Amino acid sequence: MKLKITLIKSPIASLPKHKATVAAIGLKKVGQTVIRPDNACVRGQIFAVKHMVKVEEVNE
Numbered sequence: 622m623k624l625k626i627t628l629i630k631s632p633i634a635s636l637p638k639h640k641a642t643v644a645a646i647g648l649k650k651v652g653q654t655v656i657r658p659d660n661a662c663v664r665g666q667i668f669a670v671k672h673m674v675k676v677e678e679v680n681e
Contacts (some may be wrong), residue, residue, distance in 0.1 A: 630673040
């Protein structure tokens with residue numbers, strides 16, 4: 622299973638740690654979507670910035 626992660630809030634005014642996490646996920650612009658594997662590492666990144674992203678499960 623994979624996760625579809627969309628950036629819905631700009632990280633400009635957020636903590637540097639959150640900016641780095643958003644960049645590590647692979648998101649650069651608001652509205653951009655990436656597909657990532659569903660594993661503990663990615664889940665932890667999502668949890669850290671859950672207020673800025675929307676997550677959907679994708680079956681592939």
